[in-house]
Amino acid sequence: MDDGLAVSPAREPQPREQWPWPRPSLLGGLGQAHRDRLLALGARVRYPAERILIRESEETDFVLILLDGVVKATGRTRDGRDALLAVRMGGDLVGELAAVDGGPRSATVTTCGPVVARSVTGEAFRDCMRRDPQLGQAVNAAVVAKLRSANTHRLDFTGCDVTTRLARVLHQIARTYGRPVGRGAAIHWPLTQPELATLAGAAEPSVHKALRRLREAGAVSTGYRTVTIDDLALLNSIAFD
Structure with a gap:
């Protein structure tokens, strides 16, 4: 990771x-x-x-x-x-x-x-x-x-699980600061996963698991110090439906 x-x-x-x-x-x-x-x-x-x-x-x-x-x-x-x-x-x-x-x-x-x-x-x-x-x-x-x-x-965040909270954080970041890429958006900024965990109001290991779930769902992909929103509509559905 x-x-x-x-x-x-x-x-x-x-x-x-x-x-x-x-x-x-x-x-x-x-x-x-x-x-x-x-x-x-x-x-x-x-x-x-x-x-x-x-x-x-x-x-x-x-x-x-x-x-x-x-x-x-x-x-x-x-x-x-x-x-x-x-x-x-x-x-x-x-x-x-x-x-x-x-x-x-x-x-x-x-x-x-x-x-x-x-x-x-x-x-x-x-x-x-x-x-x-x-x-x-x-x-x-x-x-x-x-x-x-x-x-x-x-x-x-009241009553939400970690995956939902993380999806909402990433959705907000992508909508505000992301660069459009196909159906999604690229996020290019130096925010560490501990800091992302703080934004999501969760422990870092829980955020690792939530990121894996979002990757498996096809909503996001990660690489070396990068995260890309592959499907913004899908991420929105996970975050708010």
Whole structure:
């Protein structure tokens, strides 16, 4: 059993307008004028893999506009473990909550591979939102969507077995961040199976068994650090029927 999902090779950053931001992401859903206004903020920065960008509980308020790459948000549990809270990719914002309310950071954000972003001060971010109400509304809607997704994630898992929970996690990832491939989608990001187990709310051995069941059903296939959704409709049926 391979120990993780896909690790995408490092890529040279493309011109801004050519980045394939997913439609559900903030940048993917903005009109050109609002997107340009947001991307004019701050300075472009590049980070290597495994770099901590934001630490839980620290008192900072800068915002990162992710242009390319993947980051994960983790939180420390009462027993000292790091729990995976969310994964964000190019097109998303990270750090906006502290910029809006001035509170401490609610999670630690770490790069899962090379990342390109724009780093924006909290003051500049808030000023832009005030000057462009439509952009501010879009940012607020993105924040609300994240909160709704987190709530739905918790509610959906009530009473579900591990295979169903894993199918729902993979379906959500594929629909949001996957690249269409035939009837399915390819998922290319460096998320380990222990982290996938955290998202599914299950023990790692149980996730291994669930992945095997999904492979045997023909819904997914796995290779060396890769997972592909072979049949998105079938995965949807397993997840929600």
